[in-house]
Amino acid sequence: MDKIQAAIAKARAARNELGGEAPDIPAPAPMAKVPLRRPDAISRILAPKPPSPKIARTLAWQPLATFAPNAKQMERNRIVTFSTSGKKASGAIAYDMLRTKILQEMRANGWRRLAITSPGPKCGKTTTALNLAFSLSKQPETHTIVAEMDMRRPSLAKTLSISGDVSFSTVIEGKADFADMAMRPRPNLALAVNHTRARNPSELLQSSTIGKVLSEIEKQFDPDLTIFDMPPMLVTDDTMAFMGQVDCVLLVAAAESTSLGEIDICERDLAAQTNVLGVMLNKCRYMDNESGKGRYD
Ligand SMILES: Nc1ncnc2c1ncn2[C@@H]1O[C@H](COP(=O)(O)OP(=O)(O)OP(=O)(O)O)[C@@H](O)[C@H]1O
Ligand SMILES: [Mg+2]
Numbered sequence: 414m415d416k417i418q419a420a421i422a423k424a425r426a427a428r429n430e431l432g433g434e435a436p437d438i439p440a441p442a443p444m445a446k447v448p449l450r451r452p453d454a455i456s457r458i459l460a461p462k463p464p465s466p467k468i469a470r471t472l473a474w475q476p477l478a479t480f481a482p483n484a485k486q487m488e489r490n491r492i493v494t495f496s497t498s499g500k501k502a503s504g505a506i507a508y509d510m511l512r513t514k515i516l517q518e519m520r521a522n523g524w525r526r527l528a529i530t531s532p533g534p535k536c537g538k539t540t541t542a543l544n545l546a547f548s549l550s551k552q553p554e555t556h557t558i559v560a561e562m563d564m565r566r567p568s569l570a571k572t573l574s575i576s577g578d579v580s581f582s583t584v585i586e587g588k589a590d591f592a593d594m595a596m597r598p599r600p601n602l603a604l605a606v607n608h609t610r611a612r613n614p615s616e617l618l619q620s621s622t623i624g625k626v627l628s629e630i631e632k633q634f635d636p637d638l639t640i641f642d643m644p645p646m647l648v649t650d651d652t653m654a655f656m657g658q659v660d661c662v663l664l665v666a667a668a669e670s671t672s673l674g675e676i677d678i679c680e681r682d683l684a685a686q687t688n689v690l691g692v693m694l695n696k697c698r699y700m701d702n703e704s705g706k707g708r709y710d
Contacts, residue, residue, distance in 0.1 A: 581605040
């Protein structure tokens with residue numbers, strides 16, 4: 414304590430010797446200038462990071478209603494790619510091969526909209542569309558929408574036992590939201606069906622709003638592929654009215670009922686409007702040895 418008192422007294426004496434003035438203390442060096450952040454930069458830092466496109470898509474698909482198709486009914490309707498367990502039906506392998514070819518071609522060209530049509534009725538368009546869709550759904554990263562464009566004789570709801578009262582045609586008219594009517598049988602597969610016949614199918618399919626509605630659905634749900642289940646070509650002009658909206662088309666012909674002449678006419682008309690992926694011969698009762706090389710699973 415004495416030492417402290419002595420040090421204070423010494424300091425006072427030194428100050429008195431200097432005439433009570435404070436000793437020269439060097440001025441502090443100027444502080445380096447720290448640039449102030451602009452308010453928008455701060456809000457950018459504080460704002461949450463937008464989710465990745467993959468997460469954004471998962472979030473967009475989550476609210477869509479789900480339903481579980483009946484396995485027996487799917488089998489009866491020849492949706493052979495529906496089952497995910499047990500031994501694969503031989504038809505399922507053929508659809509898986511078709512899926513891979515179509516995906517490769519569409520990805521290589523940056524195409525996302527595929528129409529499925531046929532010359533006459535009952536060639537197997539809906540069966541093909543659903544088999545392709547369920548085959549695609551086995552690739553978890555691939556998201557597919559199946560849109561029923563047959564507004565005169567809708568069949569998808571019945572084929573899959575989907576109940577409801579809002580039809581896809583109402584979405585096209587801009588009177589309902591896709592999110593409120595689409596049904597998901599798988600996490601990455603959404604179906605948009607019609608429950609009733611539309612009053613003016615041709616006009617609807619070439620309306621000025623349809624392009625906007627489809628783009629909006631794609632923007633919101635980001636499907637890798639949208640499959641449009643079309644009406645037959647030779648009975649109405651509905652399909653041709655819509656072909657300007659799609660990137661490519663698959664023509665389904667039925668062995669023993671579609672003639673070569675019909676295939677030729679339809680292929681030519683389609684090629685004038687869009688890209689023809691090919692002609693699929695369905696309902697073949699006889700396969701040559703080359704077509705059925707046996708199982709490899
Ligand atoms: N490969 C096949 N072999 C035997 N029957 C088939 C085959 N593909 C489809 N079918 C049957 O043919 C009928 C018509 O099939 P689907 O409804 O798919 O044809 P569509 O072309 O969509 O008919 P629509 O012109 O009425 O829309 C159905 O009973 C279906 O089960
Ligand atoms: Mg059909």
